[in-house]
Amino acid sequence: MGRTIRQAARATLHLVIAAAMAFGLYLFITVLLITAVLTIVVVGAWQLPETVLLLRRTAGAKRGQTAAWTGRQIPEAYQPITGTLRERLRISVRDPGTLIDVRWMAASYLYGALLFPALLLWPPGLVVDGVWCGLLRRDPVVLPLIVRIADLEARWSEALLKPSPQALLAARVEALAATRADAIAAHGAELRRIERDLHDGAQARLVALSMRIGLAQRAYDRDPDAARKLLADAQDQAQEALTELRQVVRGIHPPILTDRGLVGAVRALASGSGLEVTVGVDGLEDDGVRAPAAVEAAAYFTVAEALTNAAKHSGSKRATVQLERLPRGLRAVVRDEGLGGADETGGSGLLGIRRRVAALDGEVTMTSPMGGPTTIAVELPCVW
Known part of the structure; x- marks a missing residue:
């Protein structure tokens, strides 16, 4: 009753x-x-x-x-x-x-x-x-x-x-057009970043390496000691150039994702974030089935950006990361108990997350009231 x-x-x-x-x-x-x-x-x-x-x-x-x-x-x-x-x-x-x-x-x-x-x-x-x-x-x-x-x-x-079906189709076309524009913008920004990193980092070191090897060749007969020093410097330049190239590659698709999978990669991010991070996993380690590489990369970069922002701006020493397998997708949630007040217009990081997720037809939800907490959640559709 x-x-x-x-x-x-x-x-x-x-x-x-x-x-x-x-x-x-x-x-x-x-x-x-x-x-x-x-x-x-x-x-x-x-x-x-x-x-x-x-x-x-x-x-x-x-x-x-x-x-x-x-x-x-x-x-x-x-x-x-x-x-x-x-x-x-x-x-x-x-x-x-x-x-x-x-x-x-x-x-x-x-x-x-x-x-x-x-x-x-x-x-x-x-x-x-x-x-x-x-x-x-x-x-x-x-x-x-x-x-x-x-x-x-x-x-x-x-x-x-x-x-009506016609209205839903028109809205879908409009949304896809906006998503495509964001994806193109994100792709262009990524290409410019890679070009800048290669030009300012690895390319500059390779040019210096070539010059040192040339000087070592000319000094080899008349001053072997100077030539050996130049070759030693060239070896250091080569190592630094390799380091720069590895960093560029990690920005495209982190090798740790291939080696350890999303769960292992996120746990590595958590351990190196400078915060006390608790990582929760639901359904991603049951049968060894992995999400597509693009979905894992989007989730990984979302967690990386969110933890970086939390470490820099939140004022909190703790954060939580939750990875969840959905029937038709993947969900990643990052939460910190910091000051809150995160603003998407204040930098390119949060906007980059939204564009990267939108390119995969996913959704981003962010809540960050003044006084905290800040929660960033992404849902990425995929077929398991």
Whole structure:
């Protein structure tokens, strides 16, 4: 009985909020009429995109309320309203998501007009008396009825707000275009970094090595001691050049990933980070199956960047790393108990993580409130 009463209370709250939102949409008619008139006379055409954005936020609130009741997320599929006024107007009018929101709003006028009086006038009263009768066990039929009405309202909203296949495809194409642009930018930045490292490091040392060998050849007959010293210096230059090349290679794909796998590589990162790092592993060592090399590299560089930032900026001496095998992917989470306040615009590290993960169609989530903690989580899709 207690579970039924709680469910009825949730249903009552859901229907009250739904009725209030439907009633609020009637007030939105004024905004629509003003926008329509100003758009027709051209002088207020700029207001149309803003009205569409307001409608998107209203529909988004309804999606959230419906998802809270059903437990199923309703995806959004909108084209970003950006560019010149002409482009913003074109997107606002032609976006399939706009038509879906307008259809939902029109339907809300209808069922809102029915739902709001029903909540207030249905005898003995679904809002108060229904729950009260259930509490006193006088009318066990009322409680399931209000839950069924809430289910019907949620299914109705879900059906209206669910994007069409065309809208989902358009949003997917838009997302892939943005991801491709980020991947190209990240690839270009990586190439420039490799070129800079080779030019300033290994190449410079190889040039110095060639010069010392040439000097040693010319001094060999007349001053063997000087030639031997030059050759010894050349050997040191060769060792330093090899070290520089190894560092460049590690920046492309760390050899430790190939040798030890992701778990071993992350544990090596943790031991050399200068922090007290606890590494947790879930499902990655069960059967020896490894993620694709690109996925392991993205997870490795995410952990490396996050631990580096924690050591430099967080003020904390401890951090945790959690690696988890998902049914269709890999999840890596780095958390520190530091000062928080991490800002993606403050440097290229966090932006680099986001671009690297986006290139693999993954997701990055970062939370870093002032005072901490800072948590960076990435999910990378892959087939095991």
